[in-house]
Amino acid sequence: MVSVxxxxxxxxxxxxxxxxxxxxxxxxxxxxxxxxxxxxxxxPDAMKTIARVQPKVIVINGGDGSVQAALTELHxxxxxxxxxxxxxxxxxxxxxxxxxxxxxxxDPIDALENIVGLAQSDLAAHIVQRExxxxxxxxxxxxxxxxxxxxxxxxxxxxxxHKIYPLGLPNGLSHVLTALAVIxxxxxxxxxxxxxxxxxxxxxxxxxxxxxxxxxxLLIVTTLEKLLLGSKAEGSAGxxxxxxxEQGSGTLLRAVLASIRGRLGRAQMRGVHIEQxxxxxxxxxxxxxxxxxxxxxxxxGKPIVLRTTPPVPFLKLAA
Numbered sequence: 001m002v003s004v005x006x007x008x009x010x011x012x013x014x015x016x017x018x019x020x021x022x023x024x025x026x027x028x029x030x031x032x033x034x035x036x037x038x039x040x041x042x043x044p045d046a047m048k049t050i051a052r053v054q055p056k057v058i059v060i061n062g063g064d065g066s067v068q069a070a071l072t073e074l075h076x077x078x079x080x081x082x083x084x085x086x087x088x089x090x091x092x093x094x095x096x097x098x099x100x101x102x103x104x105x106x107d108p109i110d111a112l113e114n115i116v117g118l119a120q121s122d123l124a125a126h127i128v129q130r131e132x133x134x135x136x137x138x139x140x141x142x143x144x145x146x147x148x149x150x151x152x153x154x155x156x157x158x159x160x161x162h163k164i165y166p167l168g169l170p171n172g173l174s175h176v177l178t179a180l181a182v183i184x185x186x187x188x189x190x191x192x193x194x195x196x197x198x199x200x201x202x203x204x205x206x207x208x209x210x211x212x213x214x215x216x217x218l219l220i221v222t223t224l225e226k227l228l229l230g231s232k233a234e235g236s237a238g239x240x241x242x243x244x245x246e247q248g249s250g251t252l253l254r255a256v257l258a259s260i261r262g263r264l265g266r267a268q269m270r271g272v273h274i275e276q277x278x279x280x281x282x283x284x285x286x287x288x289x290x291x292x293x294x295x296x297x298x299x300x301g302k303p304i305v306l307r308t309t310p311p312v313p314f315l316k317l318a319a
Contacts (some may be wrong), residue, residue, distance in 0.1 A: 001248035002030075002031055002032065002033045002053050002054075002055050002056075002114075002121060003031040003055065003056050003116060003118050003238070004030070004031060004032045004033070004055055004056065004057050004058075004059055004115060004119050005032075005033045005035065005050040005055035005057070005058050005059065005085075006026065006032055006034045006035070006059045006061055006112070007032065007036075007037065007043075007046055007050065007059070007060050007061065007062075007066075007070055008022060008034065008035070008036045008037070008061040008062065008118070009033050009036075009037060009061065009062035009066040010036055010037075010038065010061040011038070011137060012061070012063045012066055012092055015061065015062065016282075017090065018061075018092065018108055018109075022034070022061060022108070022109070022112070022133050023115075023270070025109055025112060025113075025256050026256050029116060031116060031119070031120075032112075032116060033053050033055060034052070034205070035049060035050060038121050040069045041255050041266060043069055043070055043073045043121065044073055044077060047070075047073050047074055047077055047079045048077075048079055048254070050079070051079040051080055054125065055085055056085055056112075056119045057086055057087075057088055057115060057118075057119050057123070057299065057315055058070075058086075058088070059083055059087075059088045059089070059112065059115055060086050060087060060088070060089050060090070061092055061108065061112075062092055063092060063293060064098055064145075064306075065292060065293025065294055066263040066291040066293075067089055067098050067099075067145075067292060068143065068144065068145040068146075068291060068292030068293060068294055069294075070087075070311075071087065071132060071144045071145065072142075072143050072144040074087070074143075075132070075144060075309065075312060076141065076142070076144070078219035085313070086109075086123065086127050086242065086313040086314055086315045087308060087312070087313070087314050087315065088102065088314065088315035088317070089102055089105075089314075090108040090111050090112060091105055091108055091111055092108050093107060095207060096294070098146050098147070098224075101130075101146070101224045101317065102128075102314055102316050102317060108189065110125075111148070111169055111317060113273065114168045114317055115317070116211075116222040118315070118317075123246045124316065125239060126313070126316055126317070127313050127315060127316070128313075128315075128316045129311035129313060129314075130146065130224075130311065130312055130314050131224060131308040131309055131310070131311055131312070132144045132145065132146060132223060132225045132307075132308070132312055133145050133146060133147075133148060133221065133222070133223055133240065133291065133306050133307075133308065133310040134306070134307045134308065134309050135148070135291050135296065135304060135305070135309070136304070136306075137297070137304055137305075138302065138303070141159035141257075142307075143291060143294065143296075144309065145220060145292035145294075146223050146224055146292060147220070147221075147222045147224060147291070147292055148220065148221040148284060148289055148290065148291045148292075148306065149218075149219065149220055149289065149290050150202065150216070150220075150221070150288065150289040150290075150298070151199045151200070151202055151215070151217070151218070151219035151244075151288075152182070152186065152196070152199035152216055152217040152218060152219070153199055153216075153217070153218045153219055153220060154182075154195050154219075154245065154287075154288040154289055154290045154295075155199060155288060156178055156182050156196050157194075157290050158174065158295070159181065159196040159197075160174060161180060161227065162180055163170055163194070164177055165173065177234050178196075182193050182196060182217070182299070183252075185234040186217045186252045191301050192283045195273065197217045198247075199216055199217065199247055199287075200215070200284050200285060200286065200287040201214065201215050201284060201285070201287075202214075202215075202216065202219065202282060202283065202284035202287045203214040203281075203282075203284065203300060204219070204242070204244060204280065204281070204282055204304075205280065205281040205282045205283075206242070206275055206277035207277055207278060207279035207280070207282055208277070208280075209275060209276075209277045210231055212244060212273055214247070215246070215247040216243040216244045216245060216246055216247060217245050217251070217252050218244065218252070218255075219243075219244045219282075219289075220241075220242065220243045221240050221241065221242050221244075221280055221306055222240075223240065223308065224239050224241075224255065225242065235253055238314075239276035239278055239308065240276065240277055240278065240279075240280050240307075240308055241274075241275075241276055242273070242274070242275045242276065242277065242280060243272070243274050243289075244272075244273040245271065245272050245273075246272070246273075248271055249272075251272065253270035254269060254270075254271070254272070255271075255272050256267065258272075258310065278303075278307065278308055279305065279306065280306040281303040281304070281305050281306070282298045282303060282304045282306070283298050283299070283300060283301075283302075283303035283304075284287055284298045284299070284300065285299065285300050286298075287299075287301060289304060
């Protein structure tokens, strides 16, 4: 048995500079079993091998897409039976919303060193339970993740990925430019070929919770503790948390101002929907949704179905 099994994706953007340091650290630490995958379809073999060394913690070194693929295989393949080890995530990639939720910030080597230190003792105080989103398309195998962006948010992510990142700018500046482009289109109503497209119309249905239809600047479904813009959906644990902000010159601005004042989600706001449910359907005409970096499309008559999984153990590094 080793203390930590580390699964790395060398093609993750953050690993282009980081991976030599990761390899050097692992070479000095026999308690770390390091497995690298070149492609997503290699993850099943990675999990089979990792299960043989029986680690106390599995650490994922990659962006949100790498985490999503690893979680899907880890809990879908059942390589560890009914009791998989807790998962930790290094702060890496361009967004890493999952790593932030688990308290992993700063230098990835420092985070890995912290995880190795924790694995030498009782982990109970650092283990948190998180429900995951199980996304299904028809009869396909569910894909697991924690954060789904749809409608205008998905279009903005794709705009950043295909139009802004190729410019070679720092990640922070790329995200600022994308945010400015979203403001120009959503708040000022300006349309141009070099700006994000107008969101497609989608229908969102909550099981036993009604239905909303429209064009949304933001559409978010998550199991993370907080939604985007700092809002927090209060209610029972184990629910999918939904936020949808309708397209309109003032709606997004009102939502942002309410967030700054700490009031978003505390009272009803015209054009802003914050709900919870245990099953959500998203349907539209070629409307994009992105689950932890992986792209899917909701189509008319072929909705994307989201459900929650049973609680999954994660290692939280900080409050």
